[in-house]
Amino acid sequence: MTKYxxxxxxxxxxxxxxxxxxxxxxxxxxxxxILIFSFLMNIAFVKYREFxxxxxxxxxxxxxxxxxYLVSTTSLKQKTKQELQLDxxxxxxxxxxxxxxxxxxxxxxxxxxxxxxxxxxxxxxLSFTKNGNISKSFSIYIFNRAKKVxxxxxxxxxDRSKFLKINxxxxxKNNEISYS
Numbered sequence: 460m461t462k463y464x465x466x467x468x469x470x471x472x473x474x475x476x477x478x479x480x481x482x483x484x485x486x487x488x489x490x491x492x493i494l495i496f497s498f499l500m501n502i503a504f505v506k507y508r509e510f511x512x513x514x515x516x517x518x519x520x521x522x523x524x525x526x527x528y529l530v531s532t533t534s535l536k537q538k539t540k541q542e543l544q545l546d547x548x549x550x551x552x553x554x555x556x557x558x559x560x561x562x563x564x565x566x567x568x569x570x571x572x573x574x575x576x577x578x579x580x581x582x583x584x585l586s587f588t589k590n591g592n593i594s595k596s597f598s599i600y601i602f603n604r605a606k607k608v609x610x611x612x613x614x615x616x617x618d619r620s621k622f623l624k625i626n627x628x629x630x631x632k633n634n635e636i637s638y639s
Contacts, residue, residue, distance in 0.1 A: 515567035516609050519601055523612055526552045526564050527593075535591030545599075547572040548581035571602035592616040 526543065533556065534541040544553040550572065552564040566572065576583050576597040587593055593616040601610040 512569070512603050512609075515569055516601055516603070519566050519570055519572070520610055520612060522564050522566060523552065523599060526554060527614060530554055530556075530587055531591040531593070533591075534587040534589065538589045540589060541587040543585045543587070544582065545574065545585065546582045547574060569604055571606060573600045573602065574598065575600075588616075 530541045530543045542555045544555065546553065550566040550568055550570075552566065554562040554564070556562070574583065574597055576585075576595065585593060593614055596613070596615045598611055598613040600608050601612070603609050
């Protein structure tokens with residue numbers, strides 16, 4: 460072999476060794492990239508689930524509040540008794556009105572609802588007076604998928620004001636109330 464062939468052979472051998480080292484390094488880079496990507500996707504999935512839960516809670520709160528206001532104002536305007544059926548196991552609200560057709564409002568399915576009107580009844584019928592007032596005060600609790608309370612909606616009927624009062628409460632403290 461000539462001198463130039465030996466130099467060329469040695470340089471090609473060094474490049475081959477470098478390629479083997481770079482190949483191992485690129486495999487490590489690929490594995491690291493996959494781990495980082497899966498970690499970011501996991502965080503994105505958790506954040507999306509939290510966003511969807513918050514959206515469902517706000518939707519449920521709005522639908523429940525608007526349904527009660529609708530029945531109360533209709534009762535006050537028409538000076539007639541109105542009925543509202545709250546079916547928390549089927550997750551829907553049914554508004555029965557003699558002059559209007561029956562209206563059904565569906566609540567988000569992923570949440571759990573509980574009321575304090577009577578014990579252990581998931582379905583209850585509420586009647587509103589001619590003044591748009593409700594006969595008995597009660598609250599509805601909205602629980603998330605983990606069965607932790609996230610919202611409370613309270614309904615009050617007062618003889619003086621002769622109109623339904625609704626208060627919305629959002630959980631702020633760290634002490635957990637769970638559904639059991």
